[in-house]
Amino acid sequence: MRITIVIVDDHAIMREGLSQVLAQQPDFSIVGTCGDGRQSLKLIAELRPTVVILDISMPGLNGIEVTRQVREEWPECGVLILSMHASSEHVFQAIEAGARAYLKKESAARDIVEAVRAVSAGRRYLGPGIAEVVAEHLGTRKPGENPLQSLSRREREILQLVAEGHSSAEIGALLFLSPKTVDSYRSRLMGKLGLADVPSLVKFAIRQGVIPLE
Template sequence: MPELNPIRIVLADDHVVMRAGLRLVLEQQEGLRVVGEAGDGREAVGLAEKLKPNVLVMDIGMPNLNGIEASRQVSARFPEIAIVILSMHSDEGYILRALRAGARSYLLKDSAEADLVRAVRAVVAGKSYFSPAVSKVLLEDYMRKLQRTGAEDSFELLSPRERQILQLVAEGKSNKEIADLLHLSVYTVETHRASIMKKLNLRGIPELILYAVRKGIIS
């Protein structure tokens, strides 16, 4: 039974066996269709341009152009394509750079099979999604650092309203959407956002999302 509006997906991974496995996982699901496969970063950018998929699932370690660079190019030119990064690394350095490059979701390959479908559906809905293992590692690093340096948990500094807005921003909502949801003016939301960024000492949305994942506010 052909669906009316299937989610169109492009897979980019230099490993053929891996791609085949992922394709099987995705196509077992209703409403998901893999429309193209790329073997390296450059090919992935080309396919994104040609096929304009809804979701681009991409490995980081690829020849020619790595997944992060490819994400940067794709999200700059086609912001409507949601990018899911598949990686072997649960390190913050990769995650933060993937987010800065425009990725909306970051999955560990260990758990790809379990999380991939959920991640694809989340990013299509405009949300972020991270493997639970990633959140765990980030949280552990964060807690250890707080404990060691004796620093205050800056989350405590936020007012309940600010925490609410932090979560909505991290989930990918725009200022306008947040304002409508909370019955506030866009200006007030902007003020809250600036205050949050200042209190948490964050620079940019990727760091905010990373922070939210760390704190378990989003997954």
């Protein structure tokens, strides 16, 4: 059976290079690529690929949130996270969100190919170095420990957009909400997280891997 793949990464060179590597496999078919998390959901809904390869750090909607929504809407699509981040927080958030595989971007081509095959078969795959991260922190990680789990999907979306510096009007236009509704969501999520102001929100978002430290 042909394995159909959608690649989502905000760097065009990464998308193109990965497409060329995977296209060498006779049973792989790259059916779509894009550089935006929100756009990727539309692409996945249209193409229903076997495997979705996601970066974590993407503007607008990060790879962890895309993974959550893919798991909820299209559980038959397997998610493979390919990221420069390898901290225990990023890895556990990805797995808890529903990712079946996690590799670092520096992984060898053969590891990525093997991961795609594993995910397409419904198996898990942790790349070199990632399994050690999971094993090291497995005993200390408690279910529900991630504070982002207390937020709704909309609140997580608005958290990222506020942390990226978007105004309430800009967020409202993107999500088809009024600025007043956006402000209400922001106040609610900050209350849930115990955050007093926007700078604290930005620090929290960076610490939780919602946005990159750049």
